[in-house]
Amino acid sequence: MVKIEDFSVESWMDxxxxxxxxxxxxxxxxxISIDQLRELSEDKQSNSFDTSKPLTYGAIRGSNVLRSNLARLYSAKSTAALPAENILTTPGAIQANYLCAYALVGPGDHVICHYPTYQSLYEVPKQLGAEVDFWRAKxxxxxIPDIQDLNGLIKPNTKLIIINNPNNPTGAVLRKSLLTQxxxxxxxxxxxxxxxxxxxPIFHSITPIDPEFPPxxxxxGYKKTIVTGSMSKAYAMAGLxxxxxxxxxxxIIEKIAQARHYTTISVSQLDEQIAAFAxxxxxxxxxxxxxxxxxxTNLQLLERFIIKNDDVCEWVKPLAGTTTFVKFHREGSPVDSVDFCRRLMEKTGVLFVPGSECFGDEFKGYVRIGxxxxxxxxxxxxxxxxQFLRKELDNVQLAS
Known part of the structure; x- marks a missing residue:
């Protein structure tokens, strides 16, 4: 039987x-809704999806129009165009990441994963029998992790290096010079x-004119690279x-396509039509x-919150993405992030994610904020x- 660890962040959210x-x-x-999406479009008369089409499985590897739109986006700032046939659609990025591991690693292989990050990126390779080491960011x-640390982790059987850029939960980015290395x-x-x-695509605090902007x-220019993406995070349509x-x-695409046959015949025609429109x-x-x-706009509100409460919290301001990792403490001692988040939810209805529960025991006092x-x-x-920090923080347990 495959040993499946609890997917802590998804269990917490659930x-x-x-x-x-x-x-x-x-x-x-x-x-956003489909109506709001149509309002954002310059072509408001265009249908976001065709209801006259028979609901067959559709294009097995993904609709031509969706893959062509994606290829155009990936080719825009590259010296070489990306062929549309080098893209496969999946039910969300979580399956895209799963398929990459499923197709490429197994028992006897070694995987290095950027850390902290979304749990499935390292747990799935473990479930498939691979040995996994963390390229730790501090x-x-x-x-930002150190390239020399990565060099020291490489073994003769290292098959895959996994990065999450921009990073969940920290909002940090691996910059161009580090990506080059x-x-x-x-x-x-x-x-x-x-x-x-x-x-x-969500770069709110670093611009493309910055020489270190991450491509x-x-x-x-390295052929043996794979990227995954989705409509959920940056494009505000997780429901697709x-x-x-x-x-x-x-x-690589053919290997993943063969693995994909075992998990996904195709992605919903209707979902792909709306994604192509978007x-x-x-x-x-x-x-x-x-x-x-x-x-x-919201990062400004969050920064003011951090400044107002800097006696009990600290952070590294994020550069991109939708999340940040904030450490809460009492007189210098980190709080128990699980107790903190539970009490916060019970007292105020505010939902945070506890870092020590969902990203690693070492992240004492940390919570992820979206x-x-x-x-x-x-x-x-x-x-x-x-208000909770002023009235209730003294009642929160400290991390052990």
Missing amino acids: KYENDAKYNIAETCCAS PENEW LVELAAEHDITILGDEVYR SLLSM RVGWVASRDPE LHQNTVHSLLARNIQLAK FVNHTDVIKEGLDKVT
Whole structure:
């Protein structure tokens, strides 16, 4: 029997999110409706989906129009165009990541994973029999891991290096120079790199004119790279359940396509039609502008909250994505993040995610905050947290 560890962050969300009054744990940009999506489009007369089409399985590897729109986005800032056939659609990025591990690693293989990160990125390779080591990022280095540490982790059987860029939960980014070093190191050892880039388009605190702005792995010139993405986080449509895998290596795509046959015949036609509409050049720029502006506005509220409560909390300000990792303490001692989050939920209806429960025992006092929900939810929720800190923090247990 496969040993399946509890997926802590998803279990926590499953338990609490439907009862939260202020969900400040959500990692998606504030979700939009199809009607709102159409309003954002420059072509408001176009149908977002065709209801006259028979509901067959559709295109097995993904609709041509959706994959073409994705290929255009990945090719925009690259010297070489990405062929649409080098993209496979999946039911969300979580399955895209699963399929990459399922197709590429197994017993006897070694995997290195950027850490902290979303649990499935390292747990799935473990379930498949691979040995996994963490490439650790630390707050004292602004949550940026060291390339020499990565070099020291590589073994003769290292098959895959996994990164999450921008990072969940910290909001940090691996910058261009570090990505260049990563690619050079992987190429030297002939190791495939998997980049979970689901938060990639949401750059709220670093701009493309910055010389260290991180490009997509697909534009770094190394063939043995894979990236995954989805409509959930940056594009505010988690309910579509549309994700994708992309690589410049056709052999990698074929391996993943074969693995995909065992899990997914196809992705819903209706979901893919709406995703294609959202990613069309008439719509995607307005959609991303809406979400990036929401991130910028809400990050200002969060920064004011941190400054107001700097006697009991600290952070490394995020550069991108929708999340940040905040450490709460009492007289310098970290709080028990699980007790903190439970009491906060009970007293105020504000939902945070406890870092020590959901990202690793070593993250004592840390909570993950998702700050790109609707602005009124963030503002009112953070006000409730400030009141909680003033009245209830002394009752919160300290981390053991």
